[in-house]
Amino acid sequence: MKAIILAAGKGERLGELTRETPKPMIPVYGKPVLEHNILLCKEHGIKNIFINLHHKPESIRTYFGDGSKWGVNITYKEEPAILGTAGAVKNFENELGGGPFFVIYGDNYSQYNLTKIAYAHRAKQAALSIVIFELTDVSKSGVAVMEKDDRIIKFVEKPVEIPPPSRWVNAGVYVMESSLLSEIPSGFSDFGKDILPQLIQKNYPLYGIRVEQPVVAIDTPELYRRSLTRAVFFDRDGVLNEAVIKDGKPHPPLSIGELRVFPGLKQRLMALKSKGFLLIGVTNQPDVARGEVSKMAVEEINDRVKRDLGLDDFKVCFHDDKDNCACRKPRPGLFQEAAQTWGLDLKASYVVGDRWRDVEAGASAGCQTIFIDYGYQEKQPDGAGTVVKTPYEAVDHILALEK
Numbered sequence: 348m349k350a351i352i353l354a355a356g357k358g359e360r361l362g363e364l365t366r367e368t369p370k371p372m373i374p375v376y377g378k379p380v381l382e383h384n385i386l387l388c389k390e391h392g393i394k395n396i397f398i399n400l401h402h403k404p405e406s407i408r409t410y411f412g413d414g415s416k417w418g419v420n421i422t423y424k425e426e427p428a429i430l431g432t433a434g435a436v437k438n439f440e441n442e443l444g445g446g447p448f449f450v451i452y453g454d455n456y457s458q459y460n461l462t463k464i465a466y467a468h469r470a471k472q473a474a475l476s477i478v479i480f481e482l483t484d485v486s487k488s489g490v491a492v493m494e495k496d497d498r499i500i501k502f503v504e505k506p507v508e509i510p511p512p513s514r515w516v517n518a519g520v521y522v523m524e525s526s527l528l529s530e531i532p533s534g535f536s537d538f539g540k541d542i543l544p545q546l547i548q549k550n551y552p553l554y555g556i557r558v559e560q561p562v563v564a565i566d567t568p569e570l571y572r573r574s575l576t577r578a579v580f581f582d583r584d585g586v587l588n589e590a591v592i593k594d595g596k597p598h599p600p601l602s603i604g605e606l607r608v609f610p611g612l613k614q615r616l617m618a619l620k621s622k623g624f625l626l627i628g629v630t631n632q633p634d635v636a637r638g639e640v641s642k643m644a645v646e647e648i649n650d651r652v653k654r655d656l657g658l659d660d661f662k663v664c665f666h667d668d669k670d671n672c673a674c675r676k677p678r679p680g681l682f683q684e685a686a687q688t689w690g691l692d693l694k695a696s697y698v699v700g701d702r703w704r705d706v707e708a709g710a711s712a713g714c715q716t717i718f719i720d721y722g723y724q725e726k727q728p729d730g731a732g733t734v735v736k737t738p739y740e741a742v743d744h745i746l747a748l749e750k
């Protein structure tokens with residue numbers, strides 16, 4: 348099969364973020380969202396890919412070239428005047444002809460099983476299949492009203508009725524028979540507003556293919572979060588919450604009752620967020636391996652800290668030294684795991700900790716390190732980037748560097 352990936356989107360709603368970067372090039376987990384779509388096609392055996400371009404076309408062409416680096420063949424067409432979602436497909440009529448093809452909105456992030464979707468399209472003998480998922484607020488989406496067998500009898504773009512006629516929304520992935528190309532006029536047209544309602548009216552068999560996983564549009568806060576590539580990593584005890592000091596050494600609180608999150612820290616963390624940092628807790632909790640506290644109790648505390656301070660993620664090592672794991676600080680395993688999960692640039696990220704293990708793990712991971720020196724009676728860290736006295740100062744230090 349072939350696929351056309353729509354990549355002309357300008358992303359006005361994203362403002363600053365898309366001035367230099369076209370929407371499909373915005374990174375998600377460290378890769379342009381368009382690259383995820385190309386890789387998805389490749390994974391499902393789709394090698395001939397057609398891409399329309401409009402906003403900043405050179406940045407997309409330069410990055411992907413002819414697609415050979417990804418094992419696919421890419422053919423581009425530039426639209427001097429934007430043609431709309433359907434008009435763009437029509438513009439590739441000569442290239443797409445013969446058999447069904449995929450239409451994928453290239454500035455969405457989705458990980459759908461295209462093989463299964465193509466199979467469902469054939470099984471229903473549909474002229475056009477639309478991947479759909481269920482959503483509560485459908486006011487910004489196109490919804491499909493279906494009969495029992497999922498045949499679409501009505502398609503409404505951004506419905507205003509309350510309640511809406513359907514909660515099944517367009518995921519921006521279609522399988523389309525090339526015979527339908529003759530139904531799309533040359534020039535500008537949009538699938539949701541123009542073409543889908545018209546095809547339904549003409550009684551073409553359009554079907555919804557229901558999926559559980561929602562698509563994530565790049566111009567939503569959720570995907571913006573995933574587009575971030577820098578993090579500030581915080582050790583937990585002594586950094587996010589007060590450590591319990593016994594014999595000059597810090598210890599973790601053992602229950603929610605003992606937990607004291609640093610007051611007013613959240614406000615400063617939100618300032619970091621507004622600078623485009625993900626906030627990630629990274630903690631050693633060896634008391635679990637030592638049998639002194641349950642994993643459940645630790646997770647309860649972590650969840651509370653995460654919620655109270657608005658963290659994006661928490662990475663935890665439950666081992667002790669004798670387990671010889673890769674995740675216990677001073678080893679950098681947890682930072683590398685977070686980098687993989689979120690597509691982070693560790694060199695542009697910070698680690699804040701109050702013990703030598705935090706600082707040395709952060710340095711091994713290639714991060715910039717900030718040591719909060721409480722004067723504990725123990726080994727001092729080797730070469731912390733910056734030394735401060737409180738978590739508040741640590742955050743202020745990063746904010747000052749961002750100015």
Ligand SMILES: [Mg+2]
Binds near residue numbers: 585
């Ligand atoms: Mg600590």
